[in-house]
Structures are given as C-alpha cells and as structure tokens.
Amino acid sequence: MKKQVSRRQFLKGGLAAAAAATLPLGLVEVSWGKNNPKNFTFAYISDSHLTHIKGTEFVRNFDKGLKKAVMECNFMSPKPDFVVFGGDLAQLGKKEEIDHGLEIMSRLRHKVKWVVGEHDFYLDMGEYWQKKVSPLYYSFDHKGVHFVVLNSILTYDEWVNRWSSPMERMLNMARLDNPNGSPFMVKEEQIQWLKKDLKAISKDTPIVVMSHSPLYKIFKPWNFWTEDAEEVQSVLAPFQKVTVLHGHVHQILYNQIGNISFQAMMSTAWPWPYPVSYKQKPNQVPKLTVFMNRADPFKERDATGWSILNLEDGRVTNHYKLWENKDRILKYDKEKGHLVDMEYQDPSKRIPPQTHY
Numbered sequence: 001m002k003k004q005v006s007r008r009q010f011l012k013g014g015l016a017a018a019a020a021a022t023l024p025l026g027l028v029e030v031s032w033g034k035n036n037p038k039n040f041t042f043a044y045i046s047d048s049h050l051t052h053i054k055g056t057e058f059v060r061n062f063d064k065g066l067k068k069a070v071m072e073c074n075f076m077s078p079k080p081d082f083v084v085f086g087g088d089l090a091q092l093g094k095k096e097e098i099d100h101g102l103e104i105m106s107r108l109r110h111k112v113k114w115v116v117g118e119h120d121f122y123l124d125m126g127e128y129w130q131k132k133v134s135p136l137y138y139s140f141d142h143k144g145v146h147f148v149v150l151n152s153i154l155t156y157d158e159w160v161n162r163w164s165s166p167m168e169r170m171l172n173m174a175r176l177d178n179p180n181g182s183p184f185m186v187k188e189e190q191i192q193w194l195k196k197d198l199k200a201i202s203k204d205t206p207i208v209v210m211s212h213s214p215l216y217k218i219f220k221p222w223n224f225w226t227e228d229a230e231e232v233q234s235v236l237a238p239f240q241k242v243t244v245l246h247g248h249v250h251q252i253l254y255n256q257i258g259n260i261s262f263q264a265m266m267s268t269a270w271p272w273p274y275p276v277s278y279k280q281k282p283n284q285v286p287k288l289t290v291f292m293n294r295a296d297p298f299k300e301r302d303a304t305g306w307s308i309l310n311l312e313d314g315r316v317t318n319h320y321k322l323w324e325n326k327d328r329i330l331k332y333d334k335e336k337g338h339l340v341d342m343e344y345q346d347p348s349k350r351i352p353p354q355t356h357y
C-alpha cells in the first residue's frame with residue numbers, strides 16, 4: 001500500500017513539472033521550489049557483489065538482487081533522469097564478474113553513472129573497470145546541479161605493493177572485519193582535481209558528491225572510514241547545499257556535518273549489521289541515524305534494496321525501497337538544518353527492534 005502511495009506522489013510531481021515546463025519562459029520560477037521544472041528524480045543501485053563460481057555460474061541470490069533492482073528502475077514513473085551504480089558490482093574484481101554485471105545493467109532503459117568500489121578495484125587496480133565501465137573520477141552537470149564522482153577507495157602505496165599476487169591483495173581488501181586491511185583514501189591528486197573542478201562553480205549551486213565509502217569516519221576496523229575525509233569536506237565546505245551519497249555500508253545510515261548531508265545507499269546483495277551491534281563497543285554510528293531493524297535471517301531480501309532520489313530545491317530526498325522491510329524517506333529539514341527520517345526521526349516514533357526466536 002505504502003509503495004502505491006509513494007508512486008502516486010511521484011506521478012503527481014511529474015505532471016506538475018511537465019505542466020510548469022510548458023509555461024512561457026518568463027513565468028517559470030527562477031528559484032527552485034515545489035513544482036519547479038528543475039526538480040528531477042534519479043535512481044541509485046549499489047553493492048551487488050556479483051560472485052563468479054565457475055564457467056558461466058554465478059551466485060544466484062546476488063544476481064537476483066541486481067536483476068530485481070534493474071526491473072524496478074525500468075518501471076519507475078516518472079522515469080529517472082539517470083541511474084547511478086554505487087560500486088561493488090563485482091565480488092573479487094574478476095573480468096567475468098564485471099562483464100556479467102554490465103550484461104545485467106544493460107537491461108536498464110536509462111543512462112548509468114558509475115562509481116567504483118573496492119571489490120571492483122583491487123584485483124587489477126581499476127584497469128578493467130576503466131577499460132570497460134567508466135573513468136574512476138569525473139564530474140557532470142544536470143539541471144543546475146553539479147555532480148562529482150570520486151574514487152574514495154584508494155589506499156597507501158605501501159599496502160598495495162605488499163602482496164605476493166593481485167588476488168591476495170583483493171582478498172585482503174574484500175573482508176569486512178579484517179586486521180590486514182587498509183583505510184580508504186581519496187588522496188592528494190584527486191583532492192587537487194576536485195579543487196580545480198569546483199573553482200568555476202558558484203557557491204549557491206547544489207553539489208552532489210557520489211563516492212563508494214562514506215566521506216566521513218564511522219568505524220575504522222570495518223573500513224566504514226575514509227582516512228582523508230576531512231580534507232575533502234573542507235573543499236566542499238564553502239558550498240551552500242552539499243549532499244554526499246555513498247554505498248559500501250549496506251545499511252540505512254545518514255549524517256550531517258556542517259553544510260554536508262551524508263546518505264548511505266542499500267545493497268542489493270546482503271545487509272551489514274551496525275558496527276555497535278556486532279562489536280559491543282560504544283556506538284560510533286552518527287546520532288542522527290535511526291537504525292533500521294536488524295535483518296531477519298529467514299528472509300534473504302531483508303535489509304536489502306535500492307533508492308529513488310528526488311532533487312527538490314537542490315537537496316536530495318532519499319526514498320529507500322526496501323524489499324522485506326518498511327520503505328523509509330530521508331529529507332533535508334530546512335529549519336533543523338539536517339536530514340530527517342520523515343516517519344521515525346522523533347524518538348517516540350522509533351521502530352521497535354524485531355524479535356527473533
């Protein structure tokens with residue numbers, strides 16, 4: 001039922017936008033607001049982790065997650081302006097996995113913007129990705145919004161060159177709770193590029209940055225972490241409306257640091273628990289985040305899904321499409337100056353945790 005209501009809302013918004021677009025130019029509002037033709041929608045699919053077994057065999061559950069998201073994107077109304085894939089298309093960066101992912105994604109009826117994840121990268125340091133999929137970092141403009149894609153999963157050269165084979169390196173970056181891993185970084189070259197890229201952009205232009213790892217620090221032992229995040233944040237700080245969208249954490253997670261709103265995308269493959277629930281350490285998840293229920297292990301799609309993102313007034317409203325759980329909506333609250341969950345932000349309305357027997 002909930003799904004139908006939100007689809008109707010999208011349809012309504014689309015019609016209003018279409019109507020506004022037919023007005024004589026002089027009557028179209030310059031500033032963004034409700035029913036502004038500049039408002040638009042795009043979709044976000046992330047962390048599919050397609051896993052090659054042998055020959056033409058792949059782990060079917062992960063294939064199905066990506067196929068389901070692709071199918072749902074194809075039925076979106078109004079159509080998304082484009083679809084973003086947020087990284088970790090492959091599990092171990094193998095050519096078979098990347099090719100297989102491209103094949104499934106080719107069924108989308110929309111243009112795709114690609115973000116690279118560590119699982120796509122550390123077998124050959126992004127060589128095949130750049131050849132077949134996309135550059136590792138770039139920017140583009142869309143309806144008055146400046147989008148920036150960063151490769152945030154780089155790390156120290158010493159770590160990269162430490163391993164006896166590319167697969168050993170890949171396997172050591174692929175694990176979640178891994179003492180042999182290494183923190184993610186954007187690194188100086190890209191930070192300099194970002195500074196240059198943003199030089200000509202006016203400070204009131206909405207900026208949407210898309211990276212694989214969160215561009216802030218959550219929990220280092222699991223690499224929910226970008227080592228030089230503060231440097232990137234300081235480049236973004238002068239802009240009035242900044243949203244960072246990231247994958248990697250496979251859960252609902254959001255935060256606000258100064259002018260920057262951070263939103264995590266779901267995985268189509270599996271959920272990660274919140275760090276606190278696993279480590280029994282003090283909670284390092286941002287206070288703002290209303291945790292989603294712990295996934296029910298008897299439902300293989302629980303705590304997985306994808307997102308519909310609406311750009312309204314230069315801010316990103318995130319409609320989490322959760323397959324075995326209640327959809328959630330995150331929206332920037334102008335008065336509060338941060339993101340809020342439209343239904344559950346108020347502590348008295350939080351979702352009680354699921355009980356498993």
Ligand SMILES: [Fe+2]
Pocket residue numbers: 047049087088117248249250267
């Ligand atoms: Fe992932």
Ligand SMILES: [Fe+2]
Pocket residue numbers: 088117118119212247248249
């Ligand atoms: Fe990842």
